[in-house]
Amino acid sequence: FWQHFNNEMREQFNEVAYNAWFKNTRPLSFDKNSHELVIAVQNPVTKGYWEKNLASQLIQSAYGYAGMEILPTFQIEGEAGPERFFNSTPHQEEKPTPAPSPRDEFTKDLRLNDKYTFDNFVQGEGNKLAAGAALAVADSPGSFYNPLFIFGGVGLGKTHLMQAIGHQMLAERPHAKVVYIQSETFVNDFINSIKNKTQDQFREKYRTCDLLLVDDIQFFAKKEGIQEEFFHTFETLYNDQKQIVMTSDRLPTEIPDLSERLVSRFTWGLQVEITPPDLETRIAILQKKAEGEGLSIDDNTLDYIASQVDTNIRELEGALVKVQAHATIERQDINVTLAREALVDLKLVQKTRGLQISKIQEVVANYFQTSTAELKGKKRVRQIVVPRQIAMYLARELTDSSLPKIGQEFGGKDHTTVMHACDKIQQQIKTDAEIKTAVFDLKQMLDR
Numbered sequence: 001f002w003q004h005f006n007n008e009m010r011e012q013f014n015e016v017a018y019n020a021w022f023k024n025t026r027p028l029s030f031d032k033n034s035h036e037l038v039i040a041v042q043n044p045v046t047k048g049y050w051e052k053n054l055a056s057q058l059i060q061s062a063y064g065y066a067g068m069e070i071l072p073t074f075q076i077e078g079e080a081g082p083e084r085f086f087n088s089t090p091h092q093e094e095k096p097t098p099a100p101s102p103r104d105e106f107t108k109d110l111r112l113n114d115k116y117t118f119d120n121f122v123q124g125e126g127n128k129l130a131a132g133a134a135l136a137v138a139d140s141p142g143s144f145y146n147p148l149f150i151f152g153g154v155g156l157g158k159t160h161l162m163q164a165i166g167h168q169m170l171a172e173r174p175h176a177k178v179v180y181i182q183s184e185t186f187v188n189d190f191i192n193s194i195k196n197k198t199q200d201q202f203r204e205k206y207r208t209c210d211l212l213l214v215d216d217i218q219f220f221a222k223k224e225g226i227q228e229e230f231f232h233t234f235e236t237l238y239n240d241q242k243q244i245v246m247t248s249d250r251l252p253t254e255i256p257d258l259s260e261r262l263v264s265r266f267t268w269g270l271q272v273e274i275t276p277p278d279l280e281t282r283i284a285i286l287q288k289k290a291e292g293e294g295l296s297i298d299d300n301t302l303d304y305i306a307s308q309v310d311t312n313i314r315e316l317e318g319a320l321v322k323v324q325a326h327a328t329i330e331r332q333d334i335n336v337t338l339a340r341e342a343l344v345d346l347k348l349v350q351k352t353r354g355l356q357i358s359k360i361q362e363v364v365a366n367y368f369q370t371s372t373a374e375l376k377g378k379k380r381v382r383q384i385v386v387p388r389q390i391a392m393y394l395a396r397e398l399t400d401s402s403l404p405k406i407g408q409e410f411g412g413k414d415h416t417t418v419m420h421a422c423d424k425i426q427q428q429i430k431t432d433a434e435i436k437t438a439v440f441d442l443k444q445m446l447d448r
């Protein structure tokens with residue numbers, strides 16, 4: 001029946017996630033009297049995931065398929081004595097966080113956000129592929145997916161997942177050398193190391209680590225020397241089977257001015273996208289945050305808040321904070337009415353944003369003597385393509401809308417199309433006087 005369950009799950013999960021949860025998980029013993037089925041898992045994350053998400057399915061499957069009643073308990077490989085899953089209260093108490101062990105010299109400067117752990121990461125449709133890959137990497141660094149490249153829009157959890165890998169690795173190997181940086185930090189460190197003649201230390205830091213996490217690599221400087229340096233860093237780590245993880249708002253091939261050989265290296269491993277969360281996931285995330293804050297909020301209200309913010313999880317968190325603040329000021333309990341009051345201005349902002357994009361389309365269409373329908377359409381002739389790209393560029397520049405949101409407003413185009421348009425116009429402003437003038441004029445008109 002174990003095999004049967006595995007096969008069932010193989011269909012439910014993608015390969016990455018399946019490997020993360022099932023590859024090193026196996027039944028150890030079954031007690032006919034107590035029905036206890038002891039299952040060995042690789043690490044605490046896998047254990048947590050099984051307890052939360054898979055145990056009940058396993059029970060059902062065992063009963064349905066083999067008529068067996070089982071009580072699964074989980075034992076981390078190499079640790080003695082299983083904790084009894086069913087003895088734990090339904091609302092599990094938070095484990096006391098162990099006092100941080102003294103950091104090694106190497107990681108003493110490491111700044112990871114304590115909250116960005118796997119435990120705090122809610123999995124859903126848009127991110128489960130990335131989360132599965134991140135877990136697999138944390139589990140067996142340097143072996144499966146190297147480099148791991150996580151990409152997607154703003155506020156969707158890229159940094160969170162990346163840092164979770166760092167936390168997990170340090171939890172398992174406290175002396176591991178972990179480096180987390182924004183891509184600009186690499187650039188600054190490198191320039192400083194040349195200035196101060198400390199290149200040896202620079203290389204020591206970056207070329208001997210066990211895990212290199214580079215956040216927002218799309219901002220990587222265009223300068224030759226820096227890309228060259230990063231290339232050698234990459235090669236050294238890669239050849240030593242050290243894990244490299246990068247995040248970006250776009251695919252490596254879409255990062256302008258990234259050298260060919262870096263693009264090619266970045267695509268050696270696995271590239272996974274995080275897409276905006278669906279309503280269900282947004283509710284789950286809010287629920288988790290609310291619990292973390294010790295707030296009790298009923299389902300209707302959670303549902304309401306989650307429906308107000310649809311693309312960016314940071315904004316979703318912001319909405320919850322607003323509601324909470326409003327409740328405190330008004331000395332009222334949190335309910336739908338209160339949430340609605342608290343979020344009126346949020347709605348207003350969203351409305352003007354929506355208006356702004358349509359306004360931009362209108363003004364651009366007028367300026368180029370075409371129609372908004374053409375801008376939203378698919379025609380690929382130059383007279384339409386250029387205005388369309390300019391309108392997308394302006395939408396990006398002048399509103400807070402995310403790339404997917406802009407894509408939506410332009411007849412449901414992919415966010416990569418929008419990104420491409422923005423990059424293209426940005427380039428052309430520098431080289432093409434006509435485009436430069438048009439953008440300038442349009443901005444003036446929109447300013448009025």
Ligand code: ADP
Pocket residue numbers: 115116120121122123127152153154155156157158159160161285313314317
């Ligand atoms: P990005 O790096 O993609 O811009 P972040 O990782 O900074 O996004 O995430 C923005 C905020 O949303 C963070 O506070 C993060 O903890 C939270 N967040 C994102 N995804 C999730 C998730 N799946 N579960 C819980 N919190 C999340």
Ligand code: MG
Pocket residue numbers: 158159160215216
């Ligand atoms: Mg980030």
